[in-house]
Amino acid sequence: MPRVLVISLNYRTAEMTLRSARAALRAMKGLEAELVIVDNASGDGSYETMKAALAEAPWAQGAPVRLIGSDHNGGFGAGNNIGIRAGLSDGSRPDYVYLLNSDAFPAPGAIRALVEHLEAHPEAGLAGSYLHGENGAAHMTAFRFPSLASEFEGAIRFGPVSRLLKTRAVPMPVPAGTQPVDWLAGASLMMRREVLEEIGLFDETFFLYFEETELCHRAAGAGYQTHYVRGSEVMHIGSVSTGMKRWTRIPGFWLDSRWHYFSKTRGRGYAALATLSHVCGGLLWRLRRVIQRKPAADPAHFLRDLISHDLRALFRPAPGRAVPAGTGGAEAKVE
DSSP: OOEEEEEEEESSOHHHHHHHHHHHHHHTTTSEEEEEEEEOOOOSSHHHHHHHHHHHOGGGTTOSEEEEEESSOOOHHHHHHHHHHHOOTTSOOOSEEEEEETTEEEOTTHHHHHHHHHHHOTTEEEEEEEEEOTTSOBOOOEEOOOOHHHHHHHHHOOHHHHHHTTTTOSBOOOOSSOEEESEEOTTEEEEEHHHHHHHOSOOTTOSSSSHHHHHHHHHHHTTOEEEEEEEEEEEEOOSTTTOGGGOSSOOHHHHHHHHHHHHHHHOHHHHHHHHHHHHHHHHHHHHHHHHHTOOOOSOTTHHHHHHHHHHHHHHSOOOOOOOOOSSOOSOEEEO
């Protein structure tokens, strides 16, 4: 039977992470699987809260679950890399690594469905779930890779342009069935261990956002598909740790991640053109806003922040490409 390493990354959401862990353990029944919870240097008592709960809660007694505390918060990719490097409790390597957000709750058969799909489809290196909210509404989690066209389409927010570029827009309509896609949200994502050994783990230059996009892009470049698996269902709340829904101004780490994605995958010239494409679309959208008296749709000063950030990024030295292999990494304490 394939062995699965399930990773849950916590950042200041201890109670929800424990709820998600309990759901994960139910979904792991019948599988040769272990759960590793990584506390990403929350600094708010999360580690201690989870340690006590795992020691005392009836549902955790004898369960295949471990807690790891990172000594620093390097972001989503770095935190998950710590869990991946931890491996299985006997020191062996899993066949599959499954990432589960701390605010995601897999249905009983969700993890098994991903394993069975990857076992049956060797062309797929990664597979992800159908996500839905607490109200049952489907979440948009299947995407195309960003491009010059998608930057313009997303910024202009104009129906005729969106219809013309509907096959280039990043968000895809929620697929009706299982199918290959460019990339999937990392809230419920399973990866072959052999693929990670070939292409490397998450690029730790990304703090938050675009890291799973780039990982899927790297896998595609190595010849591996990413599959959306409709039969794997996961309830997802969304943006609990990041606070994205409450942003009033775009954070610098999002701008850093966007620039790094484009410049790493397509080069700095392309990254600059992508920004120009977005700015052109954004200016046309703002003109229409004035004429039609539409409400704002971007965080305050978004275009100004984007232009200022990317001009600085264009002329500063490129960062090293931190694509870790399967060993080494940050110090961690393990319980």
